[in-house]
Amino acid sequence: MISFTKIKLYGNKKGMDFMRVSQLLNPTLREVPAEAEIVSHQLMVRAGLIRKSAAGVYTYLPLGLRVLKKIENIVRQEMDAKGGQEILMPVIQPAELWKESGRWDIYGAELFRLKDRHNREFCLGPTHEEIITDLIRGEVRSYKQLPLLLYQIQNKYRDERRPRFGLMRGREFIMKDLYSFDQDEAGLNKSYQKMYDAYCRIFSRCGLRFRPVEADAGAIGGTGGTHEFMVLADSGENGVVYCPDCNYAANVEKAECRPQAIEDVEIDDQRKLVHTPEVGTIDEVCKFLAVPKTRLIKSLLYQGDDRVFLVLIRGDRELNEIKLNNALGGFVSLQLASPDVVEKTLGCKPGFVGPIDVPAGLLVIADEEVPLLKRAVCGANKADYHFVDTVPSQDFRIDQVFDLRTVEPGEACLKCGAPLKEARGIEVGQVFKLGTKYSKALGAVYLDENGEERPCVMGCYGVGVSRSMASSIEQNHDDAGIIWPIPIAPYHCIIVPVSTKDAQVVEAAEKLYQDLQRLGVEVLLDDRDERAGVKFKDADLVGYPLRVTIGSKTLGNGQVELRERKTGETQLVLVEEVAQQVK
Numbered sequence: 001m002i003s004f005t006k007i008k009l010y011g012n013k014k015g016m017d018f019m020r021v022s023q024l025l026n027p028t029l030r031e032v033p034a035e036a037e038i039v040s041h042q043l044m045v046r047a048g049l050i051r052k053s054a055a056g057v058y059t060y061l062p063l064g065l066r067v068l069k070k071i072e073n074i075v076r077q078e079m080d081a082k083g084g085q086e087i088l089m090p091v092i093q094p095a096e097l098w099k100e101s102g103r104w105d106i107y108g109a110e111l112f113r114l115k116d117r118h119n120r121e122f123c124l125g126p127t128h129e130e131i132i133t134d135l136i137r138g139e140v141r142s143y144k145q146l147p148l149l150l151y152q153i154q155n156k157y158r159d160e161r162r163p164r165f166g167l168m169r170g171r172e173f174i175m176k177d178l179y180s181f182d183q184d185e186a187g188l189n190k191s192y193q194k195m196y197d198a199y200c201r202i203f204s205r206c207g208l209r210f211r212p213v214e215a216d217a218g219a220i221g222g223t224g225g226t227h228e229f230m231v232l233a234d235s236g237e238n239g240v241v242y243c244p245d246c247n248y249a250a251n252v253e254k255a256e257c258r259p260q261a262i263e264d265v266e267i268d269d270q271r272k273l274v275h276t277p278e279v280g281t282i283d284e285v286c287k288f289l290a291v292p293k294t295r296l297i298k299s300l301l302y303q304g305d306d307r308v309f310l311v312l313i314r315g316d317r318e319l320n321e322i323k324l325n326n327a328l329g330g331f332v333s334l335q336l337a338s339p340d341v342v343e344k345t346l347g348c349k350p351g352f353v354g355p356i357d358v359p360a361g362l363l364v365i366a367d368e369e370v371p372l373l374k375r376a377v378c379g380a381n382k383a384d385y386h387f388v389d390t391v392p393s394q395d396f397r398i399d400q401v402f403d404l405r406t407v408e409p410g411e412a413c414l415k416c417g418a419p420l421k422e423a424r425g426i427e428v429g430q431v432f433k434l435g436t437k438y439s440k441a442l443g444a445v446y447l448d449e450n451g452e453e454r455p456c457v458m459g460c461y462g463v464g465v466s467r468s469m470a471s472s473i474e475q476n477h478d479d480a481g482i483i484w485p486i487p488i489a490p491y492h493c494i495i496v497p498v499s500t501k502d503a504q505v506v507e508a509a510e511k512l513y514q515d516l517q518r519l520g521v522e523v524l525l526d527d528r529d530e531r532a533g534v535k536f537k538d539a540d541l542v543g544y545p546l547r548v549t550i551g552s553k554t555l556g557n558g559q560v561e562l563r564e565r566k567t568g569e570t571q572l573v574l575v576e577e578v579a580q581q582v583k
């Protein structure tokens with residue numbers, strides 16, 4: 001049973017934080033909102049934490065904002081503890097910098113682009129490598145100024161193809177992004193380790209059950225290592241594999257296979273043709289191969305140390321459908337079509353294009369007239385999609401399946417040989433060794449001890465602050481509502497006077513409220529003239545860790561009831577003892 005003794009550890013400020021539920025903007029709902037598919041989204045709306053403005057764009061109401069600020073503060077403390085210095089960079093970023101880095105043309109439809117009245121181009125920052133590298137090239141001259149760890153906590157803008165799940169995949173969301181600048185790889189490795197450790201602390205302090213996993217370099221690019229921090233939850237959009245015997249864990253995109261340089265491999269050496277009568281759906285493939293669906297998918301993904309790239313093609317140019325079957329976790333079924341269909345289906349404009357949200361591992365078999373697709377799929381980051389090659393589709397018949405099981409695996413998977421287990425994960429953070437990609441492109445150089453010019457060696461490190469909040473709910477809830485871990489709860493405790501008509505009860509509630517306030521407990525008083533049942537329901541829904549119920553019966557014995565939200569355990573305590581526990 002938690003008590004105030006524990007809660008006082010988290011009390012941060014004394015007094016001056018009075019809030020009565022009668023005055024609080026906390027519109028709770030009994031009904032599950034129709035558009036909310038996952039539990040965190042449902043509960044955040046029902047508990048009155050957020051309200052939607054547009055797809056993927058939300059307002060944080062007072063209780064929601066309190067949780068967010070707590071997570072931000074944990075992040076801030078851990079960044080500061082590692083020597084991070086907080087700055088605040090602009091949301092509006094000039095296109096010139098993005099053109100210098102080369103990302104303006106390849107970042108794709110996720111980038112919110114805008115023009116000012118003079119027709120100058122800008123974007124809303126989805127990430128800040130360009131801005132910070134520009135800052136550093138102007139301010140850093142000498143090795144003596146390095147290393148530097150600079151971070152901010154700020155809104156990010158990404159025009160996600162599928163904004164959904166509430167705060168999980170927003171188009172405006174809050175991220176902490178830190179950038180490290182070092183003299184060399186050894187320095188980068190140290191900075192990386194610092195951030196890795198800090199992230200473990202952050203997510204532990206937020207009460208999340210998570211796993212760092214080896215990951216693939218995405219749109220950010222760079223050649224060094226990268227880890228994602230995955231909160232384990234069934235609603236996670238990422239597949240994670242891990243070894244129960246050693247500590248190996250990886251995003252499936254990484255683990256399946258990382259063909260070292262698949263472009264270097266002659267495609268003829270890689271494929272075994274399997275003829276199928278008519279390929280179109282995974283069911284048909286399964287039927288043809290005489291394997292159950294689950295096995296096929298598993299073998300596609302993880303079995304052995306291989307990875308199958310399965311591409312189903314149709315040469316029919318009239319065909320106007322492209323299926324990218326994300327749900328099957330890496331299985332890609334492409335039915336190629338003309339560029340306009342590609343454009344329509346993938347939502348990318350001719351002449352562009354950046355990364356598209358397709359699973360890793362894609363062999364593109366395309367007609368000559370579909371170079372657009374090749375670019376669309378590969379975009380900036382070939383590595384992300386293990387692009388193999390474009391092979392004219394007339395070379396192949398409509399009914400062929402390529403089995404690339406012979407592709408050499410990368411160094412990933414399989415460290416100790418034990419069979420891997422799989423889980424779903426929500427990516428709440430990522431640490432990334434960028435190397436000199438941006439410092440070289442933008443000329444962020446310093447003079448070393450010998451007076452020689454060298455590019456700074458960079459890393460970048462993101463925490464999804466708003467996503468972490470949603471992730472916590474995915475892991476901590478029950479049928480009645482949210483169960484906040486104490487460190488990030490909007491308030492530690494709510495006092496519920498059972499009746500607002502009973503003067504003694506009201507007086508005792510007021511007194512306890514003031515006492516706890518003075519002692520630094522973050523406490524709410526539910527002074528509404530509502531039935532106790534309604535107040536209890538709301539308290540459970542919002543998920544305050546501790547509830548103090550004051551009713552006339554127990555108060556007759558000088559007692560109040562403490563109830564722990566997590567376990568439902570209750571305990572009668574003398575009123576004076578409540579304050580004692582805090583002192």
Ligand code: ATP
Pocket residue numbers: 127158160167168169170171173174175218427428429430462463464465466467468
């Ligand atoms: P995802 O794979 O989910 O699209 P990402 O790899 O594109 O995320 P990063 O560029 O690594 O994201 O950004 C750092 C962190 O920001 C992510 O680990 C995630 O927690 C958070 N984040 C990214 N995109 C969103 C989003 N659309 N809404 C909320 N949080 C996000």
Ligand code: MG
Pocket residue numbers: none
């Ligand atoms: Mg993304």
Ligand code: MG
Pocket residue numbers: 218427
């Ligand atoms: Mg990602």
Ligand code: MG
Pocket residue numbers: 218228427429430
């Ligand atoms: Mg990421």
